Amino acid sequence: MNALLSQLGKASPLGSLLMKMKGQLDSQADANRVYKDLYPVLQDLLERGYRFESPEIQGVVSVLRELPAWGAKRREFEKRYLRDEYTLRKLPRDPSYFNGQGCWH
Structure with a gap:
């Protein structure tokens, strides 16, 4: 993937779009990993x-x-899950639960 992106170049509209998409996917993977590590601590x-x-x-x-x-x-996630102890207890163990709910990535 990185080789493909470097061939397209940063100046190319397609290249910049793919770079943003890759950044978003990396960001989601990082967020999922941190969430999975943090969830047991919270519980x-x-x-x-x-x-x-x-x-x-x-x-x-x-x-x-x-x-x-x-x-x-981010605002929707905070409103649903980070208001009080009761909403914290509603957090799922697996962050893939958030997919399609409009509050993750």
Whole structure:
């Protein structure tokens, strides 16, 4: 893929479009990986009785807030899942659950 993109060149409209698409896919893969690593930590903290307002939970929430794509998807994710302890508990174990919901990538 990288060889193809370098052959098309950055000046080519197709090349720049493909670069943006590749960046988006890389971004989604990174977000999925971080989410899968962070989810067990969040569940452990909630099971131990940490409240939404605790610094530990707020640290996890601040990382989760940055994972979705920028813009409306990020706002929708925050509105659905990052408001309080109840909405945090609704987070799925697998980030592929978010596909097609308009709140991930």
